[in-house]
Each structure stands twice: as structure tokens, then as C-alpha cells.
């Protein structure tokens with residue numbers, strides 16, 4: 001189904017193309033005029049039957065060099081806007097001119113100018129005044145930020161209710177059905193974000209539910225190759241054995257949701273051709289990315305700091321500064337040393353492409369480029385860079401920031417709070433008697449408990465809050481723009497939820513608690529971030545000494 005956004009995108013693209021076509025007509029007419037003027041001058045010289053003066057020769061060479069540059073630009077942009085034939089002709093012509101200008105020191109003669117002129121005229125003929133259809137770009141399905149709905153199909157009503165209760169603790173909205181046909185009856189009016197099916201209840205009858213095209217997880221008490229293979233053939237996103245390890249299941253659910261909800265990629269575009277830059281912006285935004293265009297390359301570092309792009313898409317040849325030089329400037333800053341830089345240029349010369357890459361760029365895309373190809377290349381680059389950055393900065397068990405990253409994030413946020421006069425709550429959260437969890441149920445189960453605290457913190461805090469794994473079973477939480485009262489309420493809420501979770505190891509079921517120590521920046525006279533971290537740690541110590549399972553301030 002085509003939605004309104006898609007219509008509006010097509011409309012905007014079509015307007016951009018119309019404008020481009022008008023400019024293209026003007027540009028070709030203007031190039032023809034230049035060639036016309038050169039033809040006249042050269043003819044006049046021929047009539048005078050003398051050698052043309054050096055100054056005039058120099059002027060003709062400069063004019064032809066300018067024609068070459070304009071054709072080079074045109075070769076890059078025409079195909080992008082759907083004028084493929086003109087783009088190809090411009091590419092051939094600019095290539096020929098370039099070779100002639102580089103390799104020949106002959107005088108510019110009428111024959112050469114005639115050839116260029118007739119090619120330009122045929123390009124004008126080619127430019128039929130009908131716009132080609134706008135490219136369609138796949139718009140990602142948006143998940144709204146509200147509650148996640150899970151459909152659970154479980155034959156055993158008691159077990160179903162138990163699972164629903166546990167998942168509700170993690171803020172999921174769970175609808176329980178005891179058979180696939182029962183769930184199918186509700187497909188008309190509503191649909192889930194995730195489907196969890198008891199393998200016994202469903203494997204044979206699932207096909208109607210597959211139309212829901214949401215992630216599918218199986219729960220089962222049958223751990224055989226055949227059962228797992230059947231699940232794989234049904235494209236299941238997970239297979240969990242009973243008795244269910246709820247935190248493990250929740251971790252998988254969170255992973256699936258994160259994959260679908262990952263924030264839009266932020267792209268900074270640097271191109272002196274404003275129309276092309278607007279086109280890239282439109283195409284990338286339509287694919288769900290956030291795009292900013294840099295008008296003045298001198299402001300590149302300011303823009304990087306304020307927009308914090310995840311990829312820099314840059315033209316190679318610009319009037320004032322070349323792309324590779326700009327890339328070198330960016331690379332001088334440690335903070336931006338791993339920012340992906342992709343050149344998008346009409347440059348076909350392999351040597352120059354390699355040279356551009358050696359200045360610190362990661363990739364080279366050649367203009368013209370299809371919208372879908374541009375989107376795919378950028379998506380892959382950003383995804384890879386996110387994976388790398390997650391590996392570097394995120395803890396593998398919890399997916400939270402590692403010690404060094406959360407500490408520096410905390411220091412930056414506290415300092416910003418002091419500067420901009422808003423309050424920041426800093427809290428240390430620690431699982432109670434965790435050593436005995438490890439000792440009694442094993443290290444692997446201990447890991448599940450740690451991961452479930454991380455999940456709970458992520459779920460019950462705001463997107464703008466920062467959470468990191470500070471030590472083994474200790475977490476550092478930073479809540480910007482938060483009063484002491486609000487911070488305390490949120491931590492109490494997390495403490496309460498955590499105490500209600502049930503963990504299992506074999507047939508044994510157990511619960512855990514956590515303690516937290518917090519401090520609010522405006523309650524501390526000295527503007528010292530290290531002091532806040534010490535005070536939060538001291539408050540945690542008081543919570544432990546006071547009997548654990550509590551929040552102290």
C-alpha cells in the first residue's frame with residue numbers, strides 16, 4: 001500500500017527533477033553559446049589566415065577547460081535525476097576533452113570545437129521535456145514508542161498465565177491464546193509486534209499467522225534436531241526450552257525490538273551543487289535517515305560537533321576546498337578519526353579515486369547513482385560502523401556502555417548540567433548478595449540476572465538517560481534534567497520491578513533484589529563531577545548497610 005509520505009516524497013522528487021531539467025536545459029544552451037562564440041572567433045582567425053596570438057590561444061584553452069569542468073559536473077548529476085543518456089554523453093565528452101587538454105599542447109582548432117559543439121547539440125535534442133518517473137524508495141516501517149504487544153499461544157493455560165505475568169513485569173502487553181485458530185480470529189482487527197508460540201500448539205497450523213510478518217519465537221519442551229529444524233524452516237527468530245528462562249527470553253525480545261527501532265542514521269552531506277545535495281537529502285530522508293547539508297565547508301567541525309553525524313557524504317571537487325583535503329582536516333581530530341567518510345563524485349579516474357581514499361575516506365561512490373543504490377550503500381556503512389562502535393564501547397553481556405564510556409558520558413553530562421544550569425541525577429545500582437546467586441545457581445545464571453537488570457534499566461528509563469555497566473554487578477545511571485524526587489521515584493520503580501522477577505535454574509526458582517545510591521547535582525555545592533560519583537557510591541554503601549533492597553540518597 002502506498003502511504004501519504006510516499007506520495008509526498010514522489011511529489012518532492014518530481015519537483016526536484018523538474019527544476020533540474022530546467023537548469024539542464026539552460027546549462028546546455030549556455031554551453032552551446034560558449035562553443036558558438038569559440039567557433040566564430042576561430043573562423044574569423046581562419047579568414048584572417050594568420051596565427052592566432054598567444055593570449056587568444058590561452059583564452060580559448062581556458063574556455064575549453066571550463067567547458068570540461070561543467071561537463072564533468074553534468075555527467076555526475078544528470079543520471080542521478082534520471083537523464084541517463086545525457087549523463088553518458090556528457091561523460092564521454094568530458095573524458096575526451098580531458099585527455100585532449102592534458103595530452104595535447106596543440107592549438108585549439110575549429111575542428112575540435114565543432115565536434116564538441118555538435119555533441120552538445122545532440123544532447124539538447126535528447127532532452128525531451130518529459131520527466132521520467134521518480135524512483136521509489138523503501139520507507140522503513142515505523143514502530144511507535146508505545147507499549148509492545150506480544151501474542152502468546154500456549155495450550156497450557158496455567159503456564160500461559162505465568163509467562164504472561166512475568167512478561168508484564170517487563171512492560172509488555174501480552175495477549176494469551178490457547179490455540180492458533182483462536183489467535184487467527186483476531187488478526188482482522190489487531191496485530192502483535194512479536195509472536196510467541198508453543199511449538200506443540202502451532203507448528204503444523206502456523207501459515208495463516210505468518211501473514212502477520214512479525215518476529216516469531218517458539219517455546220517448547222522438545223529439544224530435538226527435527227523440532228529445531230522445523231522452527232528454522234518457519235523462519236523462527238528464536239527457540240526457547242521449557243521451563244522458560246524469562247530474562248533470557250526478554251533479552252531476545254529486546255534485541256528484536258532494538259533491531260526494528262534503531263534510531264535513524266545521521267548523515268552530513270557536503271556538496272557544492274545545492275540541487276544534488278537537496279536530492280540526496282530527500283532520498284536519504286525518505287529512507288528514514290536524518291540528513292543535514294553543510295553549506296560552508298569552513299564550518300565542518302562545528303557541524304560535526306552539533307549534529308554528530310554517523311557518516312559524512314562528500315563531493316570530491318568543490319570550488320574552494322577539495323573533498324580529500326577536507327577529509328584530512330576531519331581526520332586531524334581524534335574524535336572523528338573513525339567517522340565513515342564516503343566520497344560521491346563524478347571522478348572516473350581510478351588514480352584520483354585511490355588518492356581520495358588515501359586521504360582518510362572509506363569508500364568512493366561514482367555519480368550518477370541510483371537512489372536505491374545510494375540508500376543501500378549508506379545503510380550498510382552506518383550499520384557496520386554501529387556494530388564496530390558497539391563492540392568498542394558496549395559491554396557484550398548487557399549491551400550497555402562499558403566502564404570508561406559511561407564514566408566519560410557521565411562527566412560530560414554533569415559538566416553540561418553545571419554550565420546550562422539543569423539538574424542531573426547520578427546513581428549507582430548494585431545487585432544484592434550476587435555472589436551467592438553465582439555460588440548457588442552458577443555463573444551462567446548469574447549472567448542472566450545481570451542482563452535482566454540491564455534490560456529493566458533500559459526499559460524503565462528515558463531514551464536520553466545514560467546507563468552503563470560500571471563493574472561486575474554494578475551499574476552507573478545518569479539522568480539529565482531530573483530532580484532528586486523524580487530520580488528517586490524512578491529508581492524505586494526499578495527496584496520494585498526487579499524484586500518481582502522470578503529467575504529459574506532447572507527446577508529451582510528464585511528472586512533477587514538490588515540497592516541504589518543516588519545524588520542530585522543541585523544538592524551539592526561544589527561543581528565537581530568526581531565528587532558526585534563518590535557521593536553516589538557512598539549512598540549505595542548506606543543502602544547496603546541499611547539492609548539492601550532500597551534506594552538511599
Ligand SMILES: Nc1nc2c(ncn2[C@@H]2O[C@H](COP(=O)(O)OP(=O)(O)OP(=O)(O)O)[C@@H](O)[C@H]2O)c(=O)[nH]1
Nearest residue numbers: 430431432433434435436438443446447472473544
Ligand atoms: N555471573 C557473573 N558474576 C560476576 C560478573 N562480574 C562479577 N561477578 C561476581 O559478582 C560478585 C560480586 O560480589 P560482591 O561484590 O562480593 O558482592 P555481593 O555478593 O553482590 O553482595 P552485596 O553487594 O554486598 O550485596 C562476585 O562474586 C563476582 O565474581 C559477571 O560478569 N558474571
